[in-house]
Amino acid sequence: MTATQELRTTPRGPGLRARARGSRLVIIAVALLVGLVVLLVASDRDADIVPLSTWNTRASGTHAVTEILRDHGVAVRQVDRLAQARIEDPAATTLVVAEPSRLSSAQLASLDAYPGDVVVLGRVRAVLPSLGMDVRQTTRLAGGAVDAGCADPDARAAGEVAFSGAALETSDPDVALCFVDAGAAAMARAEVHGRTVTVLTASEPLTNAQLDRYGHAALAVRVLGAHPDVVWYVADGLDSSLLTASGVGGDDAPTDVETVPDFLPPGTGSAFYALALAVLVAAFWKARRFGALIAEPLPVVVRASEATRGRARLYRRARSTGRSAASLRAAAALRMGRRIGVARGESREALVAAVAHASGRPARDVDRLLYGPAPADEAALLSLISELDALESEVHRP
Numbered sequence: 001m002t003a004t005q006e007l008r009t010t011p012r013g014p015g016l017r018a019r020a021r022g023s024r025l026v027i028i029a030v031a032l033l034v035g036l037v038v039l040l041v042a043s044d045r046d047a048d049i050v051p052l053s054t055w056n057t058r059a060s061g062t063h064a065v066t067e068i069l070r071d072h073g074v075a076v077r078q079v080d081r082l083a084q085a086r087i088e089d090p091a092a093t094t095l096v097v098a099e100p101s102r103l104s105s106a107q108l109a110s111l112d113a114y115p116g117d118v119v120v121l122g123r124v125r126a127v128l129p130s131l132g133m134d135v136r137q138t139t140r141l142a143g144g145a146v147d148a149g150c151a152d153p154d155a156r157a158a159g160e161v162a163f164s165g166a167a168l169e170t171s172d173p174d175v176a177l178c179f180v181d182a183g184a185a186a187m188a189r190a191e192v193h194g195r196t197v198t199v200l201t202a203s204e205p206l207t208n209a210q211l212d213r214y215g216h217a218a219l220a221v222r223v224l225g226a227h228p229d230v231v232w233y234v235a236d237g238l239d240s241s242l243l244t245a246s247g248v249g250g251d252d253a254p255t256d257v258e259t260v261p262d263f264l265p266p267g268t269g270s271a272f273y274a275l276a277l278a279v280l281v282a283a284f285w286k287a288r289r290f291g292a293l294i295a296e297p298l299p300v301v302v303r304a305s306e307a308t309r310g311r312a313r314l315y316r317r318a319r320s321t322g323r324s325a326a327s328l329r330a331a332a333a334l335r336m337g338r339r340i341g342v343a344r345g346e347s348r349e350a351l352v353a354a355v356a357h358a359s360g361r362p363a364r365d366v367d368r369l370l371y372g373p374a375p376a377d378e379a380a381l382l383s384l385i386s387e388l389d390a391l392e393s394e395v396h397r398p
Contacts (some may be wrong), residue, residue: 035277036277039273049060050234052098052121052122052234059275062208068211068221070221074225075226075229079233081236081239082110082238083243087114088290093117093229093245094227097233098203099235102236106240109215120197124166134170135175135188137166140167145214146161150179154222155187155189158215158218165202169185172190175190233247312324315327322375326374328388332370333370336351340395348367352371366391
């Protein structure tokens with residue numbers, strides 16, 4: 001390369017900010033796609049978060065109990081609707097009802113007619129009269145580990161169990177109260193109409209977080225695994241179906257009970273979340289953003305006189321005599337001030353004194369015309385216009 005040759009440089013391209021501004025739609029689309037993928041992945045992970053559900057692998061679930069029971073040869077089947085139970089052999093099936101306080105009176109009646117063993121977990125104050133047990137819910141348990149304190153073999157095999165929550169008491173000698181602390185028990189068991197009814201007021205010992213403590217696992221296996229089959233139902237306030245089992249409701253009861261249909265297809269919740277995310281992104285994209293003003297040419301040229309007439313027609317249609325008078329007074333004061341050399345930022349007193357001196361009128365009359373009250377009607381507005389014209393002509397008179 002010789003000294004006379006010119007050095008040529010490649011022109012710089014647009015910066016990162018300019019390229020990002022030009023591809024804004026692409027960035028929004030990519031962000032929306034990434035958010036949708038994250039949402040779907042998060043919704044697939046630990047999808048069941050219902051407490052005491054056998055499908056829930058979190059601390060509040062009972063998935064660990066299910067696995068232990070299956071290791072001992074017990075088949076566990078959870079149902080979403082009470083009518084989906086369809087128990088063919090109640091003598092070989094334990095019905096587990098979690099959160100029984102959510103059951104309706106009709107559901108409690110069908111539960112009372114079930115001839116097989118029943119285990120209820122959780123708040124039971126409203127359920128106790130329907131179970132045929134003379135048991136009352138009283139004070140709360142302290143929450144520490146307590147011994148079985150009864151002759152029930154399942155409770156004695158568990159040894160110490162830590163309960164917290166509501167407590168039970170009874171005066172019926174046929175009801176066995178176990179895990180008694182200061183006269184209040186956490187477990188009640190009795191033979192009612194040829195079946196065993198077990199009430200556990202606190203369900204925490206059966207959850208994934210507490211199952212490996214004390215004798216919780218032994219209690220779960222002994223109480224829930226007494227039969228080869230377990231039907232698990234977590235009560236839902238939106239479910240109004242009744243229990244379906246052999247022997248429930250008598251011979252005239254229908255063998256098929258239609259469950260409450262679920263009108264929403266699977267994945268509806270994730271779709272709603274994705275739609276809400278898309279709406280938020282679109283709102284952020286289309287929202288008003290404040291920045292530097294940009295001058296844009298009007299599609300047509302509008303003359304000043306036409307704009308003035310149009311505004312006057314709007315004022316007249318709205319009967320806004322006060323706003324019309326204020327505009328006329330401001331324009332007249334501006335013209336007279338320029339004529340006599342009064343700056344625009346001068347005070348009211350200075351302008352009135354200068355106009356009064358130039359027109360020869362009293363200052364009170366000038367102040368009334370320029371700063372007086374708004375006219376009450378169109379006739380008063382026309383009178384004010386005439387007086388302003390007269391005052392302006394007097395000031396402009398040589």
